[in-house]
Amino acid sequence: LLHIGVRVNISLISDFLIKMMKLPVRFFDTKMTGDLLQRIFDNKRVETFLSSTTLITLFSLINFVIFGIVLLYYDRAIFYIFSFATVLYLAWIFLFLKKRRELDYKRFDQMAENQSNLIQLIGGIKEIKLHNAEKQKRWAWERIQAKLFRVSLDFLRVDQFQKSGSAFINESKNILISFLAARAVIEGQMTLGMMLAVQYIIGQLNAPIEQLVTFIHSAQDAKISLERMNEIHTQKNEEEASNKIPMLPEKRDLNLQDVSFQYSGPHSPMVLQDISFSIPSGQTTAIVGTSGSGKTTILKLLLNFYEPTTGRVSIGDQSLVNMQNRMWRDRCGVVMQDGYIFSESIAKNIALGDEIIDRKKLLQAVKVANFQDYIESLPLGYNTKVGADGMGLSQGQKQRMLIARAVYKNPDYIFFDEATNALDAFNELVIMENLEEFFEGKTVVIVAHRLSTVKNADNIVVLERGELVEQGTHKELTALKGAYYHLVKNQLELGA
Incomplete structure (x- = not known):
């Protein structure tokens, strides 16, 4: 998968550059260099999604299915509680995807502006020094960083709020299952060994769910990156060769x-x-x-x-x-x-x-x-x-x-x-x-x-x-x- 991920990433960037070469000059009049560079750098998220996240999630899902069947065999009630809590947990995660998407686009715009600003700083260093404009240009860069920081802070705030809710649902589920298992032992419906086995199984089931959440976020990031690439791919080419005349006319004025x-x-x-x-x-x-x-x-x-x-x-x-x-x-x-x-x-x-x-x-x-x-x-x-x-x-x-x-x-x-x-x-x-x-x-x-x-x-x-x-x-x-x-x-x- 790592090999496939790298090859797909190279292929995506190659296709992007091929498409970019076919675009008319007027397209580049409306795009900052940083915007195009950021779209290329964004493809790293696609590679990460394909090479590491996907493989780990695949093995995690296999574990989830196996231990889920074992839990169902041990205790149906605990299995149903776990299943309901898991659905609630995932619903909570999906609730924040739209907001994460909005913030991701805002952060992309700021990072693109930052890229363009750095390119100008390096390219125009002689003019900056000649006109003693170091301070003004540094302040301009710092203002961009301040905007980027605010967007990153918003992103972190949403992420922490999401994680807090997820942790609450997850821990509530674990406490409830522990309570039910302990009561079953006291009432003689379950042996102590069975309770320990159930607790171990719950632990083994929690890890794949966490991995699934990581997979969902990674998949969303990869999807957003591909959408940004697709914005370029949907642009009209400068020409369609099949519709054009391939030779000059006799009169050449x-x-x-x-x-x-x-x-x-x-x-x-x-x-x-x-x-x-x-x-x-x-x-x-x-x-x-x-x-x-x-x-x-x-x-x-x-x-x-x-x-x-x-x-x-x-x-x-x-x-x-x-x-x-x-x-x-x-x-x-x-x-x-x-x-x-x-x-x-x-x-x-x-x-x-x-x-x-x-x-x-x-x-x-x-x-x-x-x-x-x-x-x-x-x-x-x-x-x-x-x-x-x-x-x-x-x-x-x-x-x-x-x-x-x-x-x-x-x-x-x-x-x-x-x-x-x-x-x-x-x-x-x-x-x-x-x-x-x-x-x-x-x-x-x-x-x-x-x-x-x-x-x-x-x-x-x-x-x-x-x-x-x-x-x-x-x-x-x-x-x-x-x-x-x-x-x-x-x-x-x-x-x-």
């Missing part, structure tokens, strides 16, 4: 038609409003605008992370929502502002998704990203392991690794979201020159503020407060002296 979008939430504002423009295949399109104008949101819609609230995003004449996500994203090379670096070797980080790394593609990718000299200067070269989220790398080095990752895929579509904003002028110049050659024949979408990354685009789309206000080439838009001109003048420092 990207089109946004009357697209409006708002993030989930009852009072969320519209991030995009009636956006319509085309991204011609094989050309470079730049999207510019002030912060919060919806540039990154458009990239997320183009990558099918979200579906538009209204309107349509399409490739040629096919709606993007009808395309198979694995196929579509396999054709896309992406560098996002918050791109993640894994705690793996540099080579595995760049060749993310490939079990066998293509050495030729790897060298080409790091060359384009101007990252080759740095990597080859390291003692372990491409096998150098980096810390989680790029620990040990500068922001510029992280960006070059992310650019190399996008180039390694040799994709048909490239999406860059502020992909060079952390680079120094020299590295940016070299990388942009390398990318110009790499971009040939590919559909490129660039979100940026710097003039050097957008001025050569075939088409520039200008956003303002979620609306498309201008589009055209760099020359055309600067001649208009409108929104783009002011962005160029103020943010890209043109003509300064």
Whole structure:
């Protein structure tokens, strides 16, 4: 059973992770990391239930049946009293299950919040120290602990009250049975040896009942844990592969038609409003605008992370929502502002998704990203392991690794979201020159503020407060002296 319990636990967590990988990005926008981690840790209760509690309870029930038959043979009256008291005892236990369930969910929520808070404390330790916020953050953590303590205290109070009632019923039963057995001995209806045998049998019957109560509590805990897992399993998958188109259409222009979008939430504002423009295949399109104008949101819609609230995003004449996500994203090379670096070797980080790394593609990718000299200067070269989220790398080095990752895929579509904003002028110049050659024949979408990354685009789309206000080439838009001109003048420092 221990072997089965461990295997079932691994299987549950594995199924949970498989399901989690299939969920849409918007699901993770509404879930704290601590919540998901706590659901995984909760599976330990399922393992405990299967491996230890179940086996012990099984043997206890066998003992209960055998000694119950023996007691019935010795004295029917005592057997019936014991049976009635046992039913009353179990009824008392079941009376508290609903309250235990409520408190378990409350405790889960607090523990999930605690997990998320600790993750933030560890991840944000540099910012905490820089702003002398140790005390405030510690107080915030202590407030969570106070809530967790109160919930745990409520749980303990209910548990103690339940145990007190159980002990009262159990001891009353034992006293009554002892009294009846003693009286039977005095009246000559039972020998002293029989009375001692009955007392021994009662002791042997009490232990399985206690074990049964432990089993009931453990079963409830396991059931609650499985329900929490099932909350994730009942979520709708990002896509059903059987219903999706597995190949790109002949016409490969990207089109946004009357697209409006708002993030989930009852009072969320519209991030995009009636956006319509085309991204011609094989050309470079730049999207510019002030912060919060919806540039990154458009990239997320183009990558099918979200579906538009209204309107349509399409490739040629096919709606993007009808395309198979694995196929579509396999054709896309992406560098996002918050791109993640894994705690793996540099080579595995760049060749993310490939079990066998293509050495030729790897060298080409790091060359384009101007990252080759740095990597080859390291003692372990491409096998150098980096810390989680790029620990040990500068922001510029992280960006070059992310650019190399996008180039390694040799994709048909490239999406860059502020992909060079952390680079120094020299590295940016070299990388942009390398990318110009790499971009040939590919559909490129660039979100940026710097003039050097957008001025050569075939088409520039200008956003303002979620609306498309201008589009055209760099020359055309600067001649208009409108929104783009002011962005160029103020943010890209043109003509300064």
